[in-house]
Amino acid sequence: MAKPQNQHFERDVRASFDRQAVMTLMGATLARIATGEIDIEMPFRADLTQQHGFLHTGVVTTMVDSACGFAAFTLMPADAAVLTVEFKINLIAPAQGHTLIARGRVVRAGRNVTVCNGEAWMRTTSGEKQVAQMLATMMTVRERGLVG
Amino acid sequence: MAKPQNQHFERDVRASFDRQAVMTLMGATLARIATGEIDIEMPFRADLTQQHGFLHTGVVTTMVDSACGFAAFTLMPADAAVLTVEFKINLIAPAQGHTLIARGRVVRAGRNVTVCNGEAWMRTTSGEKQVAQMLATMMTVRERGLVG
Amino acid sequence: MAKPQNQHFERDVRASFDRQAVMTLMGATLARIATGEIDIEMPFRADLTQQHGFLHTGVVTTMVDSACGFAAFTLMPADAAVLTVEFKINLIAPAQGHTLIARGRVVRAGRNVTVCNGEAWMRTTSGEKQVAQMLATMMTVRERGLVG
Amino acid sequence: MAKPQNQHFERDVRASFDRQAVMTLMGATLARIATGEIDIEMPFRADLTQQHGFLHTGVVTTMVDSACGFAAFTLMPADAAVLTVEFKINLIAPAQGHTLIARGRVVRAGRNVTVCNGEAWMRTTSGEKQVAQMLATMMTVRERGLVG
Numbered sequence: 074m075a076k077p078q079n080q081h082f083e084r085d086v087r088a089s090f091d092r093q094a095v096m097t098l099m100g101a102t103l104a105r106i107a108t109g110e111i112d113i114e115m116p117f118r119a120d121l122t123q124q125h126g127f128l129h130t131g132v133v134t135t136m137v138d139s140a141c142g143f144a145a146f147t148l149m150p151a152d153a154a155v156l157t158v159e160f161k162i163n164l165i166a167p168a169q170g171h172t173l174i175a176r177g178r179v180v181r182a183g184r185n186v187t188v189c190n191g192e193a194w195m196r197t198t199s200g201e202k203q204v205a206q207m208l209a210t211m212m213t214v215r216e217r218g219l220v221g
Numbered sequence: 222m223a224k225p226q227n228q229h230f231e232r233d234v235r236a237s238f239d240r241q242a243v244m245t246l247m248g249a250t251l252a253r254i255a256t257g258e259i260d261i262e263m264p265f266r267a268d269l270t271q272q273h274g275f276l277h278t279g280v281v282t283t284m285v286d287s288a289c290g291f292a293a294f295t296l297m298p299a300d301a302a303v304l305t306v307e308f309k310i311n312l313i314a315p316a317q318g319h320t321l322i323a324r325g326r327v328v329r330a331g332r333n334v335t336v337c338n339g340e341a342w343m344r345t346t347s348g349e350k351q352v353a354q355m356l357a358t359m360m361t362v363r364e365r366g367l368v369g
Numbered sequence: 370m371a372k373p374q375n376q377h378f379e380r381d382v383r384a385s386f387d388r389q390a391v392m393t394l395m396g397a398t399l400a401r402i403a404t405g406e407i408d409i410e411m412p413f414r415a416d417l418t419q420q421h422g423f424l425h426t427g428v429v430t431t432m433v434d435s436a437c438g439f440a441a442f443t444l445m446p447a448d449a450a451v452l453t454v455e456f457k458i459n460l461i462a463p464a465q466g467h468t469l470i471a472r473g474r475v476v477r478a479g480r481n482v483t484v485c486n487g488e489a490w491m492r493t494t495s496g497e498k499q500v501a502q503m504l505a506t507m508m509t510v511r512e513r514g515l516v517g
Numbered sequence: 518m519a520k521p522q523n524q525h526f527e528r529d530v531r532a533s534f535d536r537q538a539v540m541t542l543m544g545a546t547l548a549r550i551a552t553g554e555i556d557i558e559m560p561f562r563a564d565l566t567q568q569h570g571f572l573h574t575g576v577v578t579t580m581v582d583s584a585c586g587f588a589a590f591t592l593m594p595a596d597a598a599v600l601t602v603e604f605k606i607n608l609i610a611p612a613q614g615h616t617l618i619a620r621g622r623v624v625r626a627g628r629n630v631t632v633c634n635g636e637a638w639m640r641t642t643s644g645e646k647q648v649a650q651m652l653a654t655m656m657t658v659r660e661r662g663l664v665g
């Protein structure tokens with residue numbers, strides 16, 4: 074794993090996370106911050122479900138995308154921002170249980186493009202079960218409108 | 222385009238949409254229901270943003286995933302349910318403007334697997350701008366736990 | 370669609386295509402070169418099949434990836450190279466017939482990132498049938514090792 | 518990891534691999550066959566390159582797709598066939614070196630849908646380097662035309 078270029082990455086991840094209104098709306102919290110690794114957790118909430126009572130795919134996706142984005146961010150320069158270029162996610166089991174855990178892990182951090190694996194797991198009374206697998210592309214933004 | 226197998230698909234799309242709690246939470250509404258084609262709209266909301274004040278990627282994704290899922294559903298048998306197997310989404314511009322429009326279109330409806338293109342556009346005071354492009358795989362579920 | 374920045378894009382696409390040894394190996398040829406649009410064709414060949422006698426998924430993918438890459442290239446500056454960041458492809462029907470047609474179309478050309486839709490069709494004695502749908506991310510490379 | 522349902526999976530993987538003409542064309546061989554895990558290797562060949570002299574993205578993709586497909590196949594019933602529904606691949610470094618190694622690993626094997634992670638590495642004189650990361654969806658086919 075690459076070494077962090079920003080010695081204050083933990084502080085900066087927390088500050089950026091706190092500015093994501095949707096994380097607050099969903100009741101999500103940072104559970105792990107390490108070099109190239111982020112875990113985000115969220116208690117199950119009935120108002121974030123789809124028609125069968127499971128967490129909506131988009132909610133699971135929001136969580137894993139954020140975990141991957143912040144994982145990439147831990148390895149970026151101090152003055153950089155992170156931008157999701159794209160991701161792909163497989164939904165492999167219904168998101169039912171009491172807590173959703175989203176894990177983002179950097180596969181490779183390049184100067185401009187960072188590739189991350191992401192996973193979502195549900196913690197239930199009988200253990201943890203994987204509910205989604207993601208492969209995401211993040212970009213280091215050093216100037217306004219880079220991707221635009 | 223394949224012909225609908227379920228003559229009440231419009232009624233069934235509306236009923237299923239109304240059971241998606243997260244659509245209500247986000248303030249989303251069905252704007253178009255046709256064979257293999259669904260549009261969903263949502264007014265911009267500050268509590269669904271990320272750290273730069275744009276709609277969060279996960280929110281855009283939730284909308285386009287729902288549009289693709291319901292587009293696939295319009296071509297399924299009356300007793301079937303739709304399940305998102307996976308999707309990939311490219312975020313191509315910041316989601317800023319007054320209304321998000323998510324469009325789902327069936328590329329090919331198979332007996333078990335349906336492939337959809339999805340798009341997200343923001344309506345602004347100066348016109349519409351595309352913000353995301355999706356390619357999604359939906360599955361026709363005729364029995365409990367097919368994918369599980 | 371953006372205007373071409375390189376007035377010799379057609380000549381440069383042909384020159385770059387001719388340097389792709391794998392296109393020669395597969396017997397592929399350029400069938401259409403326009404702004405943001407490339408078609409590549411390839412006669413069916415038994416030595417490029419998988420275990421059921423259809424063209425191998427990887428062969429179809431190679432063709433559509435090339436079509437998308439060159440479509441992006443038509444909109445890049447004259448001194449730029451194109452690099453595939455990633456793509457996702459759905460295989461929607463067996464690739465059987467006498468000619469494979471791969472079509473790449475630019476969805477949005479940004480300064481650094483270009484998003485393309487790609488399609489593969491098989492021409493058969495009874496018409497054309499779509500066999501694959503791609504969504505790809507290409508990058509404009511202006512210096513050595515940008516993505517590395 | 519799920520237990521194999523087909524006690525002769527190793528023999529059946531070898532037989533199916535030998536029928537993939539494109540694997541022979543590329544000079545690829547099976548390097549590892551285990552429950553949910555397949556490695557395929559291929560010496561570098563100049564006639565499989567793109568315009569910069571690296572292995573073409575489509576060639577790398579063909580190899581990783583095959584590794585994922587056969588990895589899924591090891592966990593399927595004896596009378597089943599495997600079909601690639603879709604995959605997404607990130608190209609993370611140029612494919613240069615003397616040997617390409619493609620690794621397929623099952624993330625979750627369901628009754629109909631199997632999700633796999635895939636990786637491609639190049640073995641060079643100075644060690645191994647990852648060149649691609651894949652996330653793929655495979656389907657268990659028990660009857661003709663299931664996906665068609």
